[in-house]
Amino acid sequence: MKACGVVVEYNPFHNGHHLHVTQSRKVTDCDVIIAVMSGNFLQRGEPALCPKQERAEMALRSGVDIVFELPYHFAVQHASIFAEGAVKLLDGAGCDSICFGSENGKIEPFTHQLKLETEHQEDLQHTIREQTKLGKSYPAAAAESYRLLFSHSSDLDLSKPNNMLGYQYITAVDRFSNMIPYTIQRTASDYHDESLHKSFISSATSIRKKIFEDGLQEIVHHVPESSYAVMEDFTKDGQFLNWNHFWPYLQHMLTTSSPLALRAYYEVEEGIEYRLIDAAMTSTCFESFMQQVKTKRYTWTRIQRMLTHLITKTTKEDIQQNTHPTYLRMLGMTAKGREYLNKYKKDFPLPIISNLNQQHKDLCAIDIRASKAYAMGFSDSAKRKEMLAKDFTAPPVIIQ
Amino acid sequence: MKACGVVVEYNPFHNGHHLHVTQSRKVTDCDVIIAVMSGNFLQRGEPALCPKQERAEMALRSGVDIVFELPYHFAVQHASIFAEGAVKLLDGAGCDSICFGSENGKIEPFTHQLKLETEHQEDLQHTIREQTKLGKSYPAAAAESYRLLFSHSSDLDLSKPNNMLGYQYITAVDRFSNMIPYTIQRTASDYHDESLHKSFISSATSIRKKIFEDGLQEIVHHVPESSYAVMEDFTKDGQFLNWNHFWPYLQHMLTTSSPLALRAYYEVEEGIEYRLIDAAMTSTCFESFMQQVKTKRYTWTRIQRMLTHLITKTTKEDIQQNTHPTYLRMLGMTAKGREYLNKYKKDFPLPIISNLNQQHKDLCAIDIRASKAYAMGFSDSAKRKEMLAKDFTAPPVIIQ
Numbered sequence: 045m046k047a048c049g050v051v052v053e054y055n056p057f058h059n060g061h062h063l064h065v066t067q068s069r070k071v072t073d074c075d076v077i078i079a080v081m082s083g084n085f086l087q088r089g090e091p092a093l094c095p096k097q098e099r100a101e102m103a104l105r106s107g108v109d110i111v112f113e114l115p116y117h118f119a120v121q122h123a124s125i126f127a128e129g130a131v132k133l134l135d136g137a138g139c140d141s142i143c144f145g146s147e148n149g150k151i152e153p154f155t156h157q158l159k160l161e162t163e164h165q166e167d168l169q170h171t172i173r174e175q176t177k178l179g180k181s182y183p184a185a186a187a188e189s190y191r192l193l194f195s196h197s198s199d200l201d202l203s204k205p206n207n208m209l210g211y212q213y214i215t216a217v218d219r220f221s222n223m224i225p226y227t228i229q230r231t232a233s234d235y236h237d238e239s240l241h242k243s244f245i246s247s248a249t250s251i252r253k254k255i256f257e258d259g260l261q262e263i264v265h266h267v268p269e270s271s272y273a274v275m276e277d278f279t280k281d282g283q284f285l286n287w288n289h290f291w292p293y294l295q296h297m298l299t300t301s302s303p304l305a306l307r308a309y310y311e312v313e314e315g316i317e318y319r320l321i322d323a324a325m326t327s328t329c330f331e332s333f334m335q336q337v338k339t340k341r342y343t344w345t346r347i348q349r350m351l352t353h354l355i356t357k358t359t360k361e362d363i364q365q366n367t368h369p370t371y372l373r374m375l376g377m378t379a380k381g382r383e384y385l386n387k388y389k390k391d392f393p394l395p396i397i398s399n400l401n402q403q404h405k406d407l408c409a410i411d412i413r414a415s416k417a418y419a420m421g422f423s424d425s426a427k428r429k430e431m432l433a434k435d436f437t438a439p440p441v442i443i444q
Numbered sequence: 445m446k447a448c449g450v451v452v453e454y455n456p457f458h459n460g461h462h463l464h465v466t467q468s469r470k471v472t473d474c475d476v477i478i479a480v481m482s483g484n485f486l487q488r489g490e491p492a493l494c495p496k497q498e499r500a501e502m503a504l505r506s507g508v509d510i511v512f513e514l515p516y517h518f519a520v521q522h523a524s525i526f527a528e529g530a531v532k533l534l535d536g537a538g539c540d541s542i543c544f545g546s547e548n549g550k551i552e553p554f555t556h557q558l559k560l561e562t563e564h565q566e567d568l569q570h571t572i573r574e575q576t577k578l579g580k581s582y583p584a585a586a587a588e589s590y591r592l593l594f595s596h597s598s599d600l601d602l603s604k605p606n607n608m609l610g611y612q613y614i615t616a617v618d619r620f621s622n623m624i625p626y627t628i629q630r631t632a633s634d635y636h637d638e639s640l641h642k643s644f645i646s647s648a649t650s651i652r653k654k655i656f657e658d659g660l661q662e663i664v665h666h667v668p669e670s671s672y673a674v675m676e677d678f679t680k681d682g683q684f685l686n687w688n689h690f691w692p693y694l695q696h697m698l699t700t701s702s703p704l705a706l707r708a709y710y711e712v713e714e715g716i717e718y719r720l721i722d723a724a725m726t727s728t729c730f731e732s733f734m735q736q737v738k739t740k741r742y743t744w745t746r747i748q749r750m751l752t753h754l755i756t757k758t759t760k761e762d763i764q765q766n767t768h769p770t771y772l773r774m775l776g777m778t779a780k781g782r783e784y785l786n787k788y789k790k791d792f793p794l795p796i797i798s799n800l801n802q803q804h805k806d807l808c809a810i811d812i813r814a815s816k817a818y819a820m821g822f823s824d825s826a827k828r829k830e831m832l833a834k835d836f837t838a839p840p841v842i843i844q
Binding site: 292296301326356357420425426 | 692696700705755820825832833
């Protein structure tokens with residue numbers, strides 16, 4: 045059986061994702077699609093709209109065969125670590141190929157760029173350092189350096205976030221895996237486009253915005269029917285979450301902790317702890333807090349990731365001790381996915397965890413704590429109690 | 445000018461307190477009444493109904509001349525440390541006398557008991573140890589030991605909380621001060637009585653209960669008019685607080701912290717951190733959490749104090765480094781109070797802090813942090829912002 049890997053967040057699963065899954069199956073001619081998906085907190089340092097279990101179910105009802113959770117310490121990271129963790133997991137799960145979305149759907153510009161970069165590694169590092177010295181954030185410095193060095197000889201526009209992320213996958217595959225890389229063209233509007241698209245393929249960002257502003261029913265045409273049903277069911281006793289639901293916890297933590305205590309947490313560096321405390325003292329909402337904290341040097345997402353580490357209590361030590369994937373946490377599978385796993389899992393280099401139990405407490409400590417922090421976002425205390433235990437009580441989602 | 449000291453919490457100020465102030469002035473024949481009052485968190489490990497500034501104003505409008513804040517590290521403590529801190533502050537503020545409420549209003553049983561205890565110190569310590577070994581909490585073991593050793597020769601019923609607290613004052617005065625102790629009879633119903641008393645002198649406990657259950661207007665006859673006005677004004681943009689408002693913060697902290705991290709906080713001892721975490725995972729409200737945590741060994745108030753230290757992030761180190769009063773934080777005064785201070789403050793052994801500023805940041809660090817934690821109880825974010833800064837922005841309450 046052939047397996048194709050996809051790296052996803054599904055926040056939430058929408059028509060564009062459905063197209064990506066369908067096309068990935070087609071272009072790679074695979075038997076199963078394996079998704080590595082962020083858990084309850086996402087790459088951009090945000091709480092997921094709804095829990096990982098619901099997001100896995102949406103995926104499994106729309107063409108994905110197995111969903112593994114990308115552990116927190118890879119998921120809430122800048123793109124290169126995110127990509128490295130995801131690629132290693134897909135490789136560990138026996139994927140023959142990986143397929144990601146990009147602006148023009150051709151793989152050659154990525155492989156060509158990789159070749160160029162390998163040949164000019166030193167130049168690139170030097171230029172990024174120079175650009176950083178000008179006060180740019182790392183992502184901005186990197187993008188500018190790629191433009192300066194390679195734009196005349198490369199067809200890959202790395203100023204597009206999707207291309208940059210795809211390029212990280214290509215780089216990680218080159219270093220850590222023998223998977224064959226494929227890319228398909230993104231037909232959705234730009235990732236950050238906030239207005240719903242007329243073609244019913246809209247960005248997850250615009251879908252979330254619409255849900256919070258106008259309610260779930262407004263996005264009914266923009267997600268598969270089965271995804272809509274999962275979300276509708278979730279709202280019976282749950283609520284969609286965003287940073288606003290975690291703002292009081294963040295504010296409590298920042299206003300009662302010493303700068304020294306805050307420095308223990310991952311990514312809290314260079315004195316930003318003082319800015320965080322000052323802003324927490326005078327802000328009345330998450331948005332105004334962020335406006336006060338952000339600087340030219342720190343991207344919005346970098347700050348959000350830092351704040352996610354605060355509310356999940358993820359320390360520098362936690363991350364230093366967890367630089368390699370050590371397990372495959374399975375969130376769910378289809379009958380076909382089960383067939384694949386039964387056939388191949390004995391050859392996997394990592395153990396598969398289907399039902400979390402007390403034995404896994406240390407191994408999965410960071411993910412478990414992140415789920416608990418996520419649970420605190422729910423205003424209903426019975427829902428909080430359910431969600432606090434969910435990592436241990438929820439069996440994998442099985443779709444026949 | 446003669447000053448009489450009183451040790452109070454005024455949560456809220458009520459008719460019984462008014463009577464206590466009036467009678468204290470009368471029996472001691474003093475010119476000013478100086479109150480040492482708990483700040484935003486109280487001796488029994490609870491958030492105050494309303495902020496210390498409002499509670500100081502209620503006192504100043506009803507006969508008290510000066511209100512000093514009992515620092516957090518004395519206020520949220522068992523009775524003997526609470527009494528020691530309060531007595532030292534009153535002594536430091538030049539009080540000639542101290543006057544407290546007791547069950548029968550006579551001072552002799554207290555002084556007689558003190559004499560007995562001094563003579564039988566070793567017996568007492570031995571008996572308390574034996575009683576503790578039987579599994580009793582410290583307060584229960586102490587009460588039983590006093591009963592066993594002294595009930596035949598003493599008229600002081602130390603099973604009554606008010607007598608026990610008064611006895612702590614007497615003991616502290618004996619050790620740390622030359623103030624003359626007075627006591628007046630409590631005419632209010634028992635401290636823990638939860639039903640409002642017909643005579644309009646009701647316990648603060650019953651008044652708080654009534655406020656939360658039926659609204660402020662229901663207690664209008666049980667507090668002085670001026671106290672009612674202060675509280676009514678406060679509710680225009682504030683809300684009365686109790687533990688329920690801090691439960692989400694406590695739950696977040698307990699579910700995302702390691703047992704080791706929790707052990708850093710004051711009074712978290714003997715493995716109770718595991719009980720706290722387990723109970724936080726499965727409780728849906730503060731009351732059910734407490735029911736799950738409490739054991740024979742730990743009194744309700746001891747657990748509440750421990751939880752207060754958690755939400756205020758008060759560590760063992762914080763308390764070890766602050767065993768003596770080092771300042772007199774003035775929350776407010778009347779014209780008479782000002783006259784007294786102007787005359788005598790140069791002789792006080794401790795500096796008076798009227799307006800907190802950045803210079804006092806380290807000196808008052810624990811109190812400031814406690815105020816910030818208290819601020820987080822308000823659900824309105826603009827009120828939170830106001831309260832987060834209030835220690836620095838609110839001038840002392842001045843009543844002409």
